[in-house]
Amino acid sequence: MYEPNDSSSAPQPISGIHACQVLMACDELNPTLEFLRSTLGLRIDAIFPADNPSTAMLSGHGLSIRLGVGLANGVKELRVLCDDPYQLPAGARELVAPNGVRIRLEASDPPILQPETVQELVLSNLDEETHWNVGRAGLRYRDLLPARHGGAFIASHIRILEGGPVPDYTHFHKVRFQTIFCRKGWVRVVYEGQGEPFEMHAGDCVLQPPTIRHRVLASSAGAEVVELSSPAEHITVVDHEMLLPTTATHPVRDFNGQRFVRHVAKSAGWEPWRIAGFEASDTGIGAATAGVGGVRVIRPAGEANSRTQTHNTELCFFYVLSGRLEVVVEGDRYTLTSDASVTIPGNTRYAFDRYSEDLQLIEITLPDKFLIGD
Incomplete structure (x- = not known):
C-alpha cells in the first residue's frame, strides 16, 4: 500500500491516459443529454445500448462526462467558464439541467476585485x-x-x-x-x-x-x-x-x-528624502507604475529631524533592513529593530525620533506621491 510520506513506494505515472471523466446521474437519459448538447455545446462521443440507451459519453470545453441512468455519486454542480457572464442578469448565471445538476456561469478571466482599504497601525x-x-x-x-x-x-x-x-x-x-x-x-x-x-x-x-x-x-x-x-x-x-x-x-x-x-542596489543613486535628515534611493517603480505605488530605500543623512507629520496615502509601509529606529505615533513610542515593520495609516501623526547611524528602511507607498502635513 502506498503511504503518503513513503517516497520509495510512490505510485508511478500512468501512461496512455486520454481523458479524465466525471460521472453524472439522471433518471431519464434524453432530456439531460439534449440539454448538455444544445445548451453547453458538448458533443456525444458514445451512447449505449442501442435498443434502449441508458448511458452516454460526452465531451467538450476540456470536460468529459459519463451520463447514466441510476449512477451513484454523480456530480451535482458544474462551473462553466465564459467570456463575460456578468453581462447577464444575476438569475441567468445559474441554470438547472433536467437531472437537477446546477450549471453556474463564471468568468474565464475574472476581474481584479479590489476591496476597500481599511487602514490601521x-x-x-x-x-x-x-x-x-x-x-x-x-x-x-x-x-x-x-x-x-x-x-x-x-x-x-x-x-x-x-x-x-x-x-x-x-x-x-x-x-x-x-x-x-x-x-x-x-x-x-x-x-x-x-x-x-x-x-x-x-x-x-x-x-x-x-x-x-x-x-x-x-x-x-x-x-x-x-x-x-x-x-x-x-x-x-x-x-x-x-x-x-x-x-x-x-x-x-x-x-x-x-x-x-x-x-540593482549596488548602482543606486541617493537624493534627499521627504523627511529632512534622511536620503532615499528611488527604485523607479513610481514612474513605471504611473504613480500607482512607489518603493524607496531610506537611510540617515545629516542632522536628525524628529518633526511630526501626517500623510493621506492609502498605504505607507516601512521595513527595517538594518539598525534601530524609534517611531512616535500619536504620542506612543515604538522601537523597531532589524526585520521589524510598521504600517502607518493615513491622517495619523507620527515622527522618526531616535535612530542608529546604520539604519536602513524600505518604504513602500500607494500611491507613489501623496500630501504631507505637519
Missing part, C-alpha cells in the same frame, strides 16, 4: 516567538499585515531554507501592484521580454507588473525576500505555452499600464 517584530507559515514549495512565510488592510494589501517576509533549483513554472499574477525586495542571499529569476535570467541580490528589487510571465529558477540557501501585493487575494495563472526566456526582448513594454523594473 500595524507593527511586526521578528523574535523567537514569531510564527512562520509553511507555504508553496516549502517556503516559510511571516505575515507582516495580518488584517490585510481590509483585503486591499498583503505583505510577507519569506524565507527559502534550502538552496538550489526551485520547482517553479511559468506563471503570472492578476494584481494591481506587486513588488519583491531581496532581503538576504540571492534568487535567480526570469521575466517575459526582459532577456536572460538574472540574480537578485540583497538590496535589489523588482516591480512585477500585472500579467508579466515569470519564473523563479534557483536560490541560495537561506535567501529571504519581502513581498507586497495588492489586492491581498489575487489569482496566479499558469502559462503552459510560453517558454522563458523569450526570444524577443521588450524592456519598456506596457503591462496593463505598468513597466517591468529591475532595481
